[in-house]
Amino acid sequence: MSRLAAVQSPPRSISKDLTLGLILIVLIVSSIALLTAYYVSQKKATTELQAKADEYVAFIKDTLVPPLWNYDFETINAVCRTYLQNDLITGIQVSDRRGQLNISMVKEDAPASFIRTVELTRLDIPIGRVAISMTHGYQSRFNRQLFGTFTFTILINLATLAVLTGLMLRMSLKRPLDRLNKVVDSYAAGEYRSFGQEVRYAEFQPLVNTLDQMGQEIRKQLSTTQKAEKKYRSIFENAIEGIYQSTPEGRVISANPAFARILGYESPAQLMAQITDIGSQHWVDVQDRQRLLQHILTNEALTSFEARLVRKDGRIIWVLINGRPVRDDRGKLLHMEGMVQDITHRKEAETEKLRLETTLRQTQKMEAIGTLAGGIAHDFNNMLGVIIGCSELAMENIPAASVTRTDLEKVLDAGLRAKALVRQILTFSRQSESELKPLLLPPFIKEVVKFLKATLPASVDISLTIAGSSDVVLADPIQMQQVLMNLCTNAAHAMQPDGGAIEVTLADVSIDPQEHVDLEESSPGAYIALSVKDTGHGIAPGNLHRIFDPFFTTKEVGSGTGLGLSVVHGIVKTHGGQVNVQSTEGRGTTIQVLLPSLDHPEIDTTTELTVTPPEGHEKILLVEDEPVLADIIQRILTGLGYKVKLFTHSPHAIDYFNNHSKSFDLALLDHNMPEINGIQVGMQLHQKCPTLRMILYTGFHREGLRRQASQANITKIISKPLNRLELAIAIRKVLDAKQ
Template sequence: MQILIVDDRMENRYLLEILLKSEGHDTVSAVNGKKALECLASGPFDLIITDILMPVMDGFQLCRYCKADQTLCHIPFVFYTATYVDEKDEAFAYEIGADGFLRKGMEPSAFLASIQAVIKNTQKGRLSPKPPVDKPEEETYKHYSERLIRKLEKKMQDLEQKEERLNMALEASRDGLWDWNIQTGEVYFSPRYYTMLGYEPNELPQTYDTWAGLLHPDDREAAEKSILDHIEKEFSPFEQEFRMKTRSGKWKWILGRGKVFSVDEKGRPVRIVGTHTDISRLKAVIRQARETRERYRNIIEVSPVGIAVHAGGKVVFSNRAGADILGALSPDDLTGKPIHEIIHPDNLDAAKARIQRMMAGEPGLYPVEDRYVRLDGTPIDVMVMATAISFQGAPAVQVVVQDITEKKRTEKELQQAETRLRQVQKLEAIGSLAGGIAHDFNNILSAIIGYAQLAIDRLPKDSPVQADLEQVYKGGERAKALVMQILAFSRQQEQSEIPIQIGPIVKEAVKFLQSTLPSSIDIQQQIAPDAGMVLADPTRIHQVLMNLCTNAAHAMDRAGGTLTVTLAGIILDPESAAALPDLLPGKYLKLTVADTGHGIAPQTLPRIFDPYFTTKRRSQGTGLGLATVHGIIKSCGGGITVSSTPGQGTTFHLYFPVMGDPVKPVPEKPAPATAAGNHACILFVDDEPPIANLGKRLLEHLGYQAEARTDPLEALALIKADPGRFDLVITDLTMPGMSGDNLASELTKIRPNLPVIMCSGFSRDMTKAAAEAAGIKAFVLKPILKDNLAAVIRQVLAGDEA
């Protein structure tokens, strides 16, 4: 549709044009009724939308003229007014032929709906909702004049009120007012305009050149261009800062603002009004603030700690150090980055809670340790101080960040070193304790085990006491094993490492377990034959396997399960070896012990190899088993790993380095004889009478002639008196008056070919070289076991060293 818009205000015409064109209509605009009639004479229109109060010819006059003209009366006529808004105005509009009456300030959607309704009524032949009232011309003009006079009076009142408010506002704001008639060149300067520059009111001519002449030479071009641009482009506001010369010759900073308030019939600006505001003090404050900010910025930029600001969950500022801490090439790389990508996921919830408390008014955050994530994904430890600030007019959080990753690593290494030192000190204490008690304790065990053996051998097999004595014997064996564990763990027990095949030892241990573990535990084994030779102590390997399998059985003692033992040869490449503790690439035997028991809790798993750490009841364990296993495996040059899932089971993997050259396997020991088969005479020396008596009785039980002495000097005198009487001497090491090795040396002087067997509960200083120098042919560790003693005696009497 072709729509004619009539309004004296340019902005009103512009808004209506935009709105109607958006609906697909064509528009033509006029500044008053007279111009509208010229437009109507030049071409057809489908709708007229007009304001009422306009110069030259107002809307009411235009409506009367159109409705009286036969060529124009058919065009729908709509009033759109902000001045004539009461019901009497609306009634008068319909009386003179209007088809619609709309009040300015409507929502665009409501305005368009009303216009659309008028258009539909037109298409259906229903023009005005109220037919025009046929009144005499004099009465119509009378009503028109009354309405016009009333509106003009109200306008005058409004103008007087606005002028009063304007004067009060200018006085309160201390702004200078200027009013420039562009066509005549006349300018009005208010009194304040003069006095803010040190002049008396009206002291200078009120012209454009007065204003331009007071401008600073460096600011004049930009200021004049700004106001001329506003005149030529009506919707571009004039606002410019410039310096003006005061009466004293100094310069003041002025903020000039202005706006075109009226235009001529061709739409050209006629009048522009504005203000001058003295901003000299503000500019000084801004300059000082800028200098202060620059100083602080320089301090922040050279600061060795990271300083950053985040607002709305994103980084809005960072210094160079902050970028370096997070691995960014420049601070700009951090701008806009979400903080949830910087704070470590494990710490994010706690950090968000702290930020919320700060934004709610809680005081600044004191130093707190946190974890961040660098741009490359590397987690780092940081020390953070944060406080709520205002950044660029918005709430924000400033953080001061220090990278403490190296410090934490150093502290951790120091803590680990201290832990290792305490562990070494603990081991030394354990070693001292073990060495101190081993001799006496093994002597006690010798009596318990030895006399139990003698009693078992002497009693009938069906004697009810047999079972009791067997429990005594087993208890002694357990105590002996415990002492050996303590000595092995404290490195006080020398290990005899020889080339061995582990397979037979594993099979022997599994066979023993099958006869001792409850039937609810199913034992599965897969032992590779000839998997390779390793350098190890067979007894210690047996001990390792028994400890692990016993622990596995305890884990399944309630519900039962499956115990799996496997042995296989593997080759560790550099990548695989790097994932295992302290292992180098090469060939290994891998021994695996797995169970389907209750598993180990994640928080417990890192401590299972600590000495004396145990989760078992006091009657079930000492806490030395796995610590001993770990020590034995390390002494073999191997490694051990463990994995466990609570409720599903635990798996241990043991790695033994395979020897490079094949070695013939060590033949199994022959079964010990219960009798010697000859009538050798043996002297048994021990300072404790129960042990001396036990030794004599064990030897006699084995078929030997035997005598016992509790004093080493008495034993030496006995040999001196008859050097050829005894075929063998068995002596304790630690005795009052003379030690066993000294006794052996003296006996060698008397009779060089007299064999001596050393028997002791424990010795830290007795080495193989010292024993050979003293003429000692064999060494038996207490507590004395009958079969072991018989085998050693047979070997020594046969001429072999044991």
Template sequence: MIFRSNEVKKAYRQIEHRYRSLVENSFFGLFIVDIPSGRLLFSNNRLYEIFGYTEEEGVDLSIWDLIHPNEHEAIEKTLHTWPDDYENAPTKSGIFTGLKKEGSIIRIEINASIVAYDGELSVQGIINDVTQSAVFDEKLRQAQKMEAIGTLASGISHDFNNILSAIIGYSELANYQLRNNKSCFDSISEIMKAGYRAKELVAQIMAFSRKSEHELKPLHLKPVIKEVLKLLKASLPSTIEIRENLKIEACAVMADPTQIHQIMMNLCTNAAHAMAEEGGILEVLLYDIYFDENLTVAHPEMIPGKYTVLSVSDTGQGMTPGIVERIFEPYFTTKEKGVGTGMGLAVVHGIVKSYGGAINVQSEPGSGTTFKIYFPAVKKEPVPDLLAHEQDIPFGSEKILFVDDEAALTRLWKNILENLGYNVSMMTDSTEAFRLFYSDPDYFDLVISDMTMPGLTGAKLVKSMRKIRPDIPVIICTGYSENINEEKASSMGVNAFILKPLVTQELACKIRNVLDEHSSRKKVRNVRYRYLPSA
């Protein structure tokens, strides 16, 4: 009998050991909670690991220590709405916000049911840390949003570029007409500059949606920075003072001017947001620095050499070290919902890294923030910025057929091109344009056509015209089309390809180049025919 009792005890110990091992080595946190106090009556080590506690610290914990205060009301309501008939009570589950020992938050999934524990009603359940899964789901949703933005950008870019064409074109026309009125001329010039930047920004959005590379060129940063600061001075409240110290001798860097504009706007608007309540000082510095091997220890990704430094600082509320660590994460934002997307600094970081540069942040709560961006300096001479340097616009006297289904644009460009000396026939119907061309194929010296039009598209119109007159020079314009680019246009035999919005300088140069090249080829052909031996 004693022997049998020992065997039973041994069997129970084995079962207890087996279940204890199962509980303690579980991937999930297991718990039993007292109702209504929320005190933990039982928990395994995994539960303490999830929330960052030791086993000793976990002795006096309650469920309220592990759940974010915003979720307490929901948990308490769940505890008090369980029926007393625990044997038939359903299991409840949900996703909640957990609170770790050091104060950080995590996403947890709780599955729980009501049980009798030591004769009292209690709640037992499991907790699973689903933070990584939640982050993945969020990134997936954001990736889907970005894909949708790319699709949307492709869809609206044609119409948006047509709108920009009207803004830029009529501004250029007004500037020409008011060139003797300095105050009007200066004001309209600012509208034109904003239109040019908008044009480049649309091109960037399209490049982003197609994941294409930006063309970098040697660039002095000072003119672009001055342009941004001029825009900001007109829009920031008077409580924010802008100070600038931009060294004239700062080296050139390999960059895209619109991306530098984007960097400045992001950093400065963030600084302004940090000083929105109490005002302060926004300071922008530009200078050169030489990084030797000692300095590159702090920035191992940088090689020794000369760098141009852009510094943007504010006297705002500053940031905690925890926030500073995350500011370059995509979609991370400390702004209230609807104010920020969390993409601004991530984009800045991506641009700077693509240039082979580095970005440094210094910030303390209550002491403001300073961003320093290090751009590798280059010895090449900067390419003149079309926005900052006016060039001579070529004139002409040839006959041009201009075809676009947007009536406002055809009227605009007829007016501009006639001011440049050309004889322009405008058509808003591509089929009617073909009939006009067919009636006298040799009358026109050049055809300029939009690509996307009802009836005959630009490609079909060119093909039909070339069957009648193979040598007719053609320029194709488009706001955006996946079916046409410069390479495809060239394969179609098109002489030049221009992306809208059209700019007078660019279009006038293209027209002159195409006409002069056609004229040269024609002279060469005539010379060859003149000296052909007679039969």
């Protein structure tokens, strides 16, 4: 309360204070002088009065001795009255020695200042006493008059002094102070000019010099501050990274344009006006912001905190946050400040890098698998050939209802699946060469679907719809069969254990980039769309981008290799096509394969699949270095009606053929043989008999194998392991073909 009163009290005036001070000093000095003069005057008056008293006593002593000796009372009274007329004497008292005579005369209203008494003697004999009372009356009146005059003079002087002092102070003090005030006001207004010439009083010169120095220093500091403010304002406004200040409650109290752009606002003002709680409005995970706050409260600084934010337009971005707390004097958190960097591109690059590294590892894995597969394909396929061939031969002599036949069917199924797996690995690892030729799709697809109906579980219903008019594509029949079988097998697995429906559709599609922006990988033109739709559990959205990755599978361990769709994707790409996937989790999946349509009516097209092995009666030269496999192939061919001459050593086969070249209609040659390989055997056989039809079978197609086979006039190349149906179809096609 006292502080408030002090603040609200009116300002004091230096001029008034100095004037009052001077008046008080003069008044005190004058009072002291007056009192001193009064004291000296009184002292002097008392001394003079005492001298007069001594004089009066001496004179009255001589005058009263005779009358008192004679007891002449009239004379005594007369003398007393005469002395009493003196203004300095206020009373006279006369008494004799015996106390018989006592005369006392006193003036009224005349107080005595002192009494002087003297003994009256005659002939040195005391005869009485006389006492005179003296007064300062006259002197007091004089002193009072003097005091009054002096006081009046002092008052006149004080009034004159007050007027003159006020005028002098106004001229010598107030004006310079007013000028100083104007200078200080100019400092407050931002004008820091020198004013030393305006105030020339020596007493003000130190203050003037100090103010001038202060003004120069302020000018320097202000200039430095303005430069720094301009510099840091420019950094703040033009920084690429976002700079912010926000309260613990989530309100943004300061932001630069970069921070506004990061969150999708047009300006910092719009951002600060619309954001009331940044945690709930822009953080994907509010718990992340809570962890950020806790970290700042605990560790005082925050570095490299990564979080996901939602922009104003709804797009999710990754940011890197650095910050620190700002506290008051009591340690209370006022707000946080720091920098924000948009690292979305970096995160995407890291994700892409991880994907590429994964792809590279998978590629390296596939290269290793391909190298391994290429190295063991011959021997492995030979073993599979034995398993498949023996199973098929044994099943011919066993009744359909036999348990043994059921077991052999399982062995055959396992062998065929192992064959398909090896073929997928070889295809995906580019160890298998494609043989592209015009392929009539409708009858081919019908045969594959017919075959799938016999192999898929009974709980799976598969149907085919052919809706297009275009029907020819340039493709490898074996790989096309593999594509459709892989898609339908995957669809059947997706509907386990309850089963469902698979719809296979063949239709025409015309791609226009302006209408089919999602098909921009394919060139414009006419395509044939092979679609496989199932009613399975669908594909989770998070897995859609991974379904073509090698070895990616959601099946249980042992239920799939993860190569099915990868092989499909690779085959379709090599055919210039595209694979599109549409899936709704819980409702099913549709996979569409687009293949460029080959619209040439003059091209001779054929289908590649049948379910009944064709037979014949021609004579075949069989060259196979593995005795067990050779025996199985010979038995299969014999069972199909052919006459077979078997050789397990290629030189023996060449020697025999040179002497009996007219006896054979077809040569069936294994490619990988230790002494002379199949192509070299074929070249020698062709030199001896140019019209001989030849088929080469191999564990995998090396690069350039087809070109080498063509130079040897080998008509067809088929892949190991051989099964009865494929072998029969291949032989019949070569023998029935026109020369």
